[in-house]
Amino acid sequence: MVIAAYVESSDVIFGLTLTGRNAPVAGIESMTGPTITTVPFRHLIDHSLKVDKALDRIQKQLSNMVPFEQAGLQNIRRTSPEATSTCNLQSLLVIQPEMANDVPHGVLINGKEVKSRLAFSNYPLTMECTISPGEQLVDLSAQFNSHIIHPDQMTHILHQFGHVLRQIYANSDVPLQQIDMLSPFDLERLTDWNNACPVAAIHTLNQSVETHSAVEPKRQAVDAWDGSLTFQDLDTFASQFANHLQQLGVHPEDVVPVCLEKSRLVPVVILAILKTGAACTLVDDRLPQNRVNQMLSNSRARYFVCSEKSHNQFDLSQTDAKKLIVTLNLI
Known part of the structure; x- marks a missing residue:
């Protein structure tokens, strides 16, 4: 939804990094080597759907992708000109569980900034969501190309992403079109910018x-x-x-x-x-x-x-x- 708001389109594409252990490969669940894979994920957002129905659609779409998740971007590119264009990803989303003794990293939504583990990424924007099930906490971090995205703009994106995520978690029975895209951080910034109201003109x-x-x-x-x-x-x-x-x-x-x-x-x-x-x-x-x-x-x-x-x-x-x-x- 955040990407859709910025590109002004309900048809969005971004990269999605998966564990790769759902692929139909014998013994993949016990493999000791890395199996992570990145796939292009296209989604048509229907803003009339309620949150739970929209999430169900995404889950079904991801399930249908499982047999092909290890295809590899380099192979997907060869299938058609459209696929080549699709694989020219501008953003990547990584969702993973919290690791043992994990420490906060990256550009956090609370503004804390320390060394990132996303240094491997070569995408203009990589968002990483680390989930802590026991604490019902999501640690949001990002790596971005400052020549493409201004740091101030990145701060707004992080706050907006977190604001949308909180609303989705809090109420799954509301339509997507009722999700507020203006975060409290942005609202406070706008209020500061417009604190001094100009005198109204009395003449046409x-x-x-x-x-x-x-x-x-x-x-x-x-x-x-x-x-x-x-x-x-x-x-x-x-x-x-x-x-x-x-x-x-x-x-x-x-x-x-x-x-x-x-x-x-x-x-x-x-x-x-x-x-x-x-x-x-x-x-x-x-x-x-x-x-x-x-x-x-x-x-x-x-x-x-x-x-x-x-x-x-x-x-x-x-x-x-x-x-x-x-x-x-x-x-």
Whole structure:
């Protein structure tokens, strides 16, 4: 779940180091040599499932992998291009029981840092969970590449991992979507960052521009590649276009989509729409037609403000919106 939160995907892959003693090999349980193995583990997270059901799915998936756990990453890579990509793991999870006379090591979740036993790992991130059954304690340690993951970020990951683990252990009857991903450590950090609240603005953006236009009319307000505008110019052009929009029937609480190239015209159009009391939504000219149609439908737009360059890129015949081509010379 932590990986899924960072990559913004419910389809995650990470490495999993296993004891290797579950493989169907005669006498493997009594072998004195090491049998550990690393496998790629792909899991599709269903956030609607409760914790116990989600854990059951993982257990069944791991059981189905047992006959193949000794295949080896080098052999899995050869099976297909997709398998090759899958084996390029960025993170590794190691879960093991506590050894006799074991001592804490690595970057602990409580902040204690001593020498790690994970020095063998060459993955950008290796997480090791050492379980102490008698004390119901999990010792979490990590080795990471500081050129890829900043130490401060690693601290956040460890706290978040521990926070999620505690919730899963405490209540197995809640859906995964109700698991809180914000750890107390992160919450405290965010509170510290936002301790001093800024004073709320009492004026709207267009009112602020009007004030600057009256007090400092010649002061530069816009500096773009195609020219600059003073506050007086900005307010004048915006007011003229706002009047035109109102004559067309644009009212407060309407939504006016806008598709323009970066230029000094953009702030003029946005400010004009705000002056009418309406809201604007920016449309990327690279969006597919179906997505643009959906945006226009959802916003119930009656006008679509676009430039001479972008107006031919969209067909609005399937919508109720009309194109409104605008240039600074026409305002």
